[in-house]
Amino acid sequence: MMPRKQPSLHSKESACLASFRFRCWNRSSLFLGYLGWGLGEPYHAIAKGIDKVESIVSLLLLGLIFALILWLRSKVRGKILKSD
Secondary structure: OOOOOOOOOOOOOHHHHHHHHHHHHHHOOOHHHHHHHHHHHHHHHHHHHHHHHHHHHHHHHHHHHHHHHHHHHHHHHHHHHOOO
């Protein structure tokens, strides 16, 4: 069984294949560009909403950490004062 020859750069087959690849790439890029243009505004609105939620969660976590530090400080300070 003979190995299959690769088409040369100047053959009709490789020109057809190159043309097919270009046409497919062109169509997919047009579709993706249109999809990105159409979904740009909703994406930004969702991103702003997620950003607000992320900020609220971060502030809540900072508040909880600060409250935990104060609570632990009072517990340790109470134990120190009782031992004296």
